[in-house]
Amino acid sequence: MTAPALRVESLSVSFGSLHALREVSWECSGGEILGLIGPNGAGKSTCLEAATNMVNRRGRVFLNGADITALPTWELAPRGLRRAFQQNAFFGELSVLENMTGMLIRSQGTSLFSSICTPWVEAARRRASEQRAVEILERFSISRQYHDIHPGKIPYGVQRLLSVALAYADGAQILLLDEPAAGLGGEDIEQLAILLRDLRQEGLALVLIEHHMDLVMAVADRIVVLNQGSVLFTGRPDEVRSDARVVDAYLGGVQ
Template identity: 55%
Template sequence: MATSASSPALEVEGLGVSYGALVALDGLDWQVGPGEILGIIGPNGAGKSSCYDAITHLVRRRGRVRLAGEDVTEVSADKLAARGLKRAFQQNAFFNDLTVAANMRTVLQDSYGTGLAAAIFAPWREASRRHRAEAAARGLLLRFGIPEEAHALRPTDIPYGSQRMLSIALAYGSGAKVLLLDEPAAGLGGADMARLIALLRELKAEGIALVVIEHHMDLIMSVADRIVVLDRGRQIATGTPRDIQADARVLEAYLGRSA
């Protein structure tokens, strides 16, 4: 169960995905509450990324998806994002021809953008919104651990650790109720890993529901409230990190042996 006393921020029921005869996911049931971190782990090919594709309506799927208690199964991917369900992908995705700051301003257009008519007939209003967007972008970048000296650079010219944080910041955008992260710790270590852990805990403290796919077991065991384990497209275990570490089915899936 979710740690929050309120209704789940995100709930999936009977979630399934098939690609022709291949069943990628079959019958997933889990939920995550506001201010909770749910980890999703499993061997390569277990269906973890397919789970995110299904939740965000990027593939045809079976089952139901509920956001803050509302059935959003038929809602399109872009409208899900507008409702606060945001996703960061496993591979960094940037506008590579724009600076880091311009990347951030671009994803804030839903809050600070103006239409053509306003730009022509009320340029002072457009200028005011642009200045506010610049300030908001700077604040978000700093909040996500991207130093000011990197803001004028292109994403590919900043350190890899900052690139990973930028991908999360861009997914978060102008705010999220549920944030899906796909292997955010990939390639990180040392200070970069510490910054990621601090950020996850900060977002959790703000009441955001976090769902984190991760292969870095030390990270997920230290930050997750609960963990869902997938194997061959099926949900084989759900529980606290301590429960998962002692589950014979999980050891079988990862190590090829029982406890």
């Protein structure tokens, strides 16, 4: 039996006397979208921070069956575990294309010897990275009209897609997406839904924190509902909609 792409066991996080997470467990397989929902302060973002070792936590984390609990955050991305944050984070002085190219070159790595002694090789590698960057941007519906513009000057919906594209880059196996639809309108949300389904079809595991319930219910295969730092319910979207505890704690009239 194939191990889940990402599995967390009994994650607990405390900030002083505040228990942000209490024994939270879930898993996400390749080709699956897992939704994390819950009211503000339920522990959703903290759950992703704990999974990527960005906060002190108890519990265990597994990547494709391997225990990565002790690995520092910066060693996770090269292993395919990537995250896009609530707030857009770009190199503001670089163009959209330069941001994407930089992510690809950074993931490939280089050496001082190669840069100095074989500059033509490095130039060819950069050209290849730029071409690959164009392909990824267009795949994420970021058209060429935006490629030479600084990220802060492109539409907000395109910025959100760029955040996901930069997290994806090359070699992503698991994408942790923290409210990618924040601030988006109907057309942009539909475009995001299409993208998420395409990434799932590609075999990626996607963990999606989102307050847009229409989006979550439309794309998620399973949903984990958090409330006050604990798992309240886990199930398919139809099961979440009909669970009285979830409706009472969070959904209310948003079904």
